[in-house]
Amino acid sequence: MSTQPTQPQRLTPAPARPPAPNPAPDPADERIPVRRLAPLAVQHVLAMAAAPVSTVFLTAGALRLSAAATAALLSSVLVLSGAGSLLQSLGVWKFGARLPFVMLPGGAATALFLQIAKDHGPAVASGSVLMAAALLLAVVPLYARIVRLFPPLVMGVTVLLIGIAMIRVAAQLIGGPTGNPAPRAVVLAGLTVAVTLAAYLLLRGVWRQSAVLIGMAAGTVLAVTTGLGTYSPVTGSGFSVPHLFPYGAPRFDLVAALPLLVFSLTTLAEITGQTVLNSETVGRAADTGRDVPKVARADALTSLFAGVLGTSLMVTSSENIGISRLTGVRSRYVTAAAGALLIVLGLLSPLSRAVAGLPPAVVGGSALVVYAVIALMGVRMLARAELGEGSQSMVASLALAVGLLPILAPNLYGGFPGWVRTVLGSGVVAGTLAAVLLHALFRAADRPARTAAGGVPHPSTTP
Known part of the structure; x- marks a missing residue:
C-alpha cells in the first residue's frame, strides 16, 4: 500500500458572473427639479380645479348658504383636495398608494349628500358622510368579496342614476328657491354652457380640461356686462380657516345615511379601475391587492375630515391622467406639489371670497355640464356590460326603471312608512339595490346552464 499523500485536486474557479443590471427606475418616483415642478403642478391644479369649485357652489345653492359660508366651504374643499392628493401621492403607512393621484369631492357623492340634506337636514348629511367614511375604512379587509357585488353593470346603473338626479338638482339651482x-337666469345658464362647449371644442391640453372654469369666468363676465346677473364677492382679506361642523353637531341616522353607505361600497369598484388605469399610465404593473386598499383607506380618512368640515365624500380621481400623458411626466411628486398648492389656495381668503360671488345661474349652467358628464360615464359603464346578452339587458332595464321611478314621480312612495320612503325614494339607492339583487338572481339562475355547457361562465355574468 502506498504511503505517499494524495495531491489535492486543483479547482478551476468559475468565471465571475456579470453584475445584474440595475432595474429601470420607477417613473412614478422620479424627482423633478423645482423649476420644472412648479409649472407642472399648476397644470394639474388647473385641470382639477373645476370639480371643487362647481361642487361647492352646487352645495351652497342647494343649501342656501350665505356668501361667507360659501367662501368658508370652498376653503375647506380646496384644503381637503390638497391634503388628499398629498396623502395619495406620498403615502403614509397603509394610507395612499404612492401613485400620481389627485383627490376631489365626488360629484356623485355630492348628489347623495344634497338629497339627504334636503330630506333630513345638513347635520344628518354630515353624520351620513362620517358613517359612510367609517364603513369604507372598516370593509377594506373584505375588499375582494365586496367588489364582486359591483360589476360594470351595477356601477353603470348607479352612476347613470346619480347623473340624472344631479342634473335635476342643477336645474333647480338655475330656477332658484321658487323653482x-x-x-334671464335660463339665458345666462345657457350662455355659460355655450362658452364651456366652445372652450372644449377649440382649446387643447390643460386649457381644454379647464373648460368648465373658463365657462364660469365667461358667464360671470357676461352676467355683469349684460345685466343678466350680479357678481357680489364677499369682503375680507388675509387667510381663511375651514370651519368645523358648519351645520352644527352631526346627527347619525342609519336609514337616512343608506344612500351614502351603499355608495361608499360601490366606490371600491371605481377605486379598482382608477388604480389599474393610473398604474398603467406610469408604466407600473398594477397590484390591486396591494394598492387598492391603500387608495381606499386614504379616501376614507380624507372623507372623515370632509364630514367634519361640511362637505361630502372625497374620492381619488383620474382627472389628472390626461396631463401626465400630455407632458410625459409621471412623477407622483408633481401631484404632491399640486396638492400643496391647493392647500395654499384654500387658505388664501381673497380667492375663496372672490369665487363665492359667482351668480347662481352661472354655477347651475356649469353644474349641468359636469353632471351630464357623470351620466355619460354611467352609459359607458353599461356599454362594457355586454347588454346584448339577455339577462344583462333585463337587469339593467328593471334596475333603471326602479331607480327612475322616484326621480320622475317624487311622491310615489308618499303613503309608505318613513324608512321605506328613504330607501325607495332615493333613485340611486333603489336602482343600485335592484341591480345588485337582480344580477345575483340571474347569475344564480344561469349557473346550471353554464355548468352543463362545460363549466365556463360567460364573461358578462362574471363580476
Missing part, C-alpha cells in the same frame, strides 16, 4: 326661474 320658477326668470328668463
Whole structure:
C-alpha cells in the first residue's frame, strides 16, 4: 500500500458572473427639479380645479348658504383636495398608494349628500358622510368579496342614476328657491354652457380640461356686462380657516345615511379601475391587492375630515391622467406639489371670497355640464356590460326603471312608512339595490346552464 499523500485536486474557479443590471427606475418616483415642478403642478391644479369649485357652489345653492359660508366651504374643499392628493401621492403607512393621484369631492357623492340634506337636514348629511367614511375604512379587509357585488353593470346603473338626479338638482339651482326661474337666469345658464362647449371644442391640453372654469369666468363676465346677473364677492382679506361642523353637531341616522353607505361600497369598484388605469399610465404593473386598499383607506380618512368640515365624500380621481400623458411626466411628486398648492389656495381668503360671488345661474349652467358628464360615464359603464346578452339587458332595464321611478314621480312612495320612503325614494339607492339583487338572481339562475355547457361562465355574468 502506498504511503505517499494524495495531491489535492486543483479547482478551476468559475468565471465571475456579470453584475445584474440595475432595474429601470420607477417613473412614478422620479424627482423633478423645482423649476420644472412648479409649472407642472399648476397644470394639474388647473385641470382639477373645476370639480371643487362647481361642487361647492352646487352645495351652497342647494343649501342656501350665505356668501361667507360659501367662501368658508370652498376653503375647506380646496384644503381637503390638497391634503388628499398629498396623502395619495406620498403615502403614509397603509394610507395612499404612492401613485400620481389627485383627490376631489365626488360629484356623485355630492348628489347623495344634497338629497339627504334636503330630506333630513345638513347635520344628518354630515353624520351620513362620517358613517359612510367609517364603513369604507372598516370593509377594506373584505375588499375582494365586496367588489364582486359591483360589476360594470351595477356601477353603470348607479352612476347613470346619480347623473340624472344631479342634473335635476342643477336645474333647480338655475330656477332658484321658487323653482320658477326668470328668463334671464335660463339665458345666462345657457350662455355659460355655450362658452364651456366652445372652450372644449377649440382649446387643447390643460386649457381644454379647464373648460368648465373658463365657462364660469365667461358667464360671470357676461352676467355683469349684460345685466343678466350680479357678481357680489364677499369682503375680507388675509387667510381663511375651514370651519368645523358648519351645520352644527352631526346627527347619525342609519336609514337616512343608506344612500351614502351603499355608495361608499360601490366606490371600491371605481377605486379598482382608477388604480389599474393610473398604474398603467406610469408604466407600473398594477397590484390591486396591494394598492387598492391603500387608495381606499386614504379616501376614507380624507372623507372623515370632509364630514367634519361640511362637505361630502372625497374620492381619488383620474382627472389628472390626461396631463401626465400630455407632458410625459409621471412623477407622483408633481401631484404632491399640486396638492400643496391647493392647500395654499384654500387658505388664501381673497380667492375663496372672490369665487363665492359667482351668480347662481352661472354655477347651475356649469353644474349641468359636469353632471351630464357623470351620466355619460354611467352609459359607458353599461356599454362594457355586454347588454346584448339577455339577462344583462333585463337587469339593467328593471334596475333603471326602479331607480327612475322616484326621480320622475317624487311622491310615489308618499303613503309608505318613513324608512321605506328613504330607501325607495332615493333613485340611486333603489336602482343600485335592484341591480345588485337582480344580477345575483340571474347569475344564480344561469349557473346550471353554464355548468352543463362545460363549466365556463360567460364573461358578462362574471363580476
